[in-house]
Amino acid sequence: MTQTTKPLAVITGASSGIGAAIARHLSDAGHPLLLLARRADRLEALGLPNAICRCVDVTDTAALTAAIDEAEVAYGPVDFLVNNAGVMLLGAMDVQEPTEWQRMFNVNVLALLGATQAVLRGMKARNSGTILNVSSVAGKKTFPNHAAYTGSKFAVTGITENLREEVAESGVRVMAIYPGAVETELLSHTTDKDIVDGYEDWKTSMGGVLVADDIARAATFMYAQPQGVNIRDITIAATRQP
Ligand code: NDP
Numbered sequence: 001m002t003q004t005t006k007p008l009a010v011i012t013g014a015s016s017g018i019g020a021a022i023a024r025h026l027s028d029a030g031h032p033l034l035l036l037a038r039r040a041d042r043l044e045a046l047g048l049p050n051a052i053c054r055c056v057d058v059t060d061t062a063a064l065t066a067a068i069d070e071a072e073v074a075y076g077p078v079d080f081l082v083n084n085a086g087v088m089l090l091g092a093m094d095v096q097e098p099t100e101w102q103r104m105f106n107v108n109v110l111a112l113l114g115a116t117q118a119v120l121r122g123m124k125a126r127n128s129g130t131i132l133n134v135s136s137v138a139g140k141k142t143f144p145n146h147a148a149y150t151g152s153k154f155a156v157t158g159i160t161e162n163l164r165e166e167v168a169e170s171g172v173r174v175m176a177i178y179p180g181a182v183e184t185e186l187l188s189h190t191t192d193k194d195i196v197d198g199y200e201d202w203k204t205s206m207g208g209v210l211v212a213d214d215i216a217r218a219a220t221f222m223y224a225q226p227q228g229v230n231i232r233d234i235t236i237a238a239t240r241q242p
Contacts, residue, residue: 004050006030008075012058013085015042017184021212022082025220034071058085059106061114068118078119080223083112084134090145090190101148108152127171130223133160137180145195173230175222180237181209206240
């Protein structure tokens, strides 16, 4: 651990995909990091300096809060929370297991609220800080076999906008990013092979999708603005995505 002058950033779901890319970009910008996910080996494998890596299931708010407390002792108050951890379990409503709906709402929505609450009191007291929620184009429009996932991301959209207004006067920024399709591990958890194949065909028909670095560049740009400037949202997708 070396001394760093940049403030602490917390990234949930930093073990792969978009979260890992945002971690790399923030690290390159000199920020100390708290990286959270269940696969701690994947967090450690990023090999980032001044990064505390903790195996935390984000639905366990007590564990998440303990990790934040530990990181704040080492690096000072959290200035940036990236609520990125998410699961996408696509399925047709008439056959999908309700446990999959629960998992998506627990991780994509309730854990986001829990992490937000864990940092918000301190941010409001300091009249400073930024919370970035990773929503989705599926938080704005619908797609086949996405009902529960889309529902969870529409919830993220509503929560973000509501909280932004609620805390605006305190000076805390709340913002959201809406990625289109990005090549990550996200689709790999869907169990219906026909749905997975159809999604892959859709990506191929567009000539490919974004990579995680594309999202990380936009996210770090949003955060890098002066505290008095809030880029409330960015929607970012492959040019050929309809
Ligand atoms: P990945 O599957 O690559 O990453 C998901 C991350 O979430 C992993 O680091 C995973 O870590 C973490 N995660 C999942 N469940 C939990 C949990 N219970 N506790 C802690 N961490 C958890 O997918 P992406 O990078 O694509 O997804 C990141 C975000 O981007 C998600 O919110 C997703 O909905 C959103 N998004 C993605 C798009 C895409 O096309 N890829 C498009 C639009 C939005 P671990 O398994 O180690 O716990």
